Amino acid sequence: MTHILDNPVWNALNTANKELGKGNDQVKYYCPNISPFAGFRENRQENLIALHGFLGKESESFALVSENKMDISEPWKVNHIIPLFQMVFDDAIVPKEIKETITDLTEEYIPQMIELAKLTNPGPFEERTIDFQHYQGIFYENRLVAIAGQRMHVPPYAEISAVCTHPDFRGRGYAIQLMASQIKRIIGNGEIPFLHVAVDNVGAIKIYEALGFRKRKEMYVYVISKT
Template identity: 45%
Template structure:
């Protein structure tokens, strides 16, 4: 079943995240005010041609692939690099805090969420990204200090995403609390948490391993713009 995660965007946009998707039976893309993800069934030339009809010059897209793929000349590669895919091993759920600090985030918090993600760069975040999953945050001194949420949902998996902490509030255990909550929410739905992290983000990887995530495989992320 984990082969679903070899093509996580396509499988998300055709299953658990399909309400956030547009496209056809061969290529699908996330609604632009929620994300830049594009999923292909097979990466055939015809699928790329279909995609071009929906995008204008300069429009960005993001791919998660299990390896290198051939990019047509109609798309400019802005950035590509390996990315690690980790899956919760389902053995031990970390204990909850006696005094939890996380609270639900709403549309009223979106400006603060966009500001925090721009500062910490956990991945693109847009005006409607909050609709993708259950977002929570921790506030300190009236400021959004940390947040996390859910993004791709290639059923029966759910991606933990946007895990970030403001530099002024590092070392307080906010990330661990938020990740633990997301694990619990996803497990309660009968699904399996997974996530993506750059392999040189050693601190984050150590935290994820401590929270019960294991490396599944190395993927590749592409950031493209229509040429």
């Protein structure tokens, strides 16, 4: 039986993230200044061709999330294939106590958020990624040094994303504190946290498992652009 998280981009853009995307009844994509992800009702060649039709209007490339390996050919080229683990929070786990001061990030902090994301590369982070909402950060002497927020919202699941810490401030537990805050927020809304992590990011996987996340399925991200 198909699970709603097997096709997270498509299902998010047809539910809670509907207002953040564009497309038609077979192909949908986030506004490029929010996120580069696109999703299909079904992984078919005609949908890849239809997605190509959106090129030049707003974006030159897209990222696809699939539970299966995809056969992608003309009119696309594959720039990267990133194997991921999709991890879901075990609701039997009690989130860790939050000790740091957590700040809700508003539009005034966008330049600092983008600067930190470019430095640490937690995944795509665009000018309007903040429109996913629920971004939070930790500051050190008025300097943003760690962030975490939400991306795909697939009720009853909400994805924790863009978890990153400035290299000079790693080892202080800031990411864990922000993760705990996000977990509590999502659970408080009656939903279930989930996330995606590269399969070779062993350190992050250990942290997520310690926080109560369990591997659900291996997924793939295809970063594609026009030939």
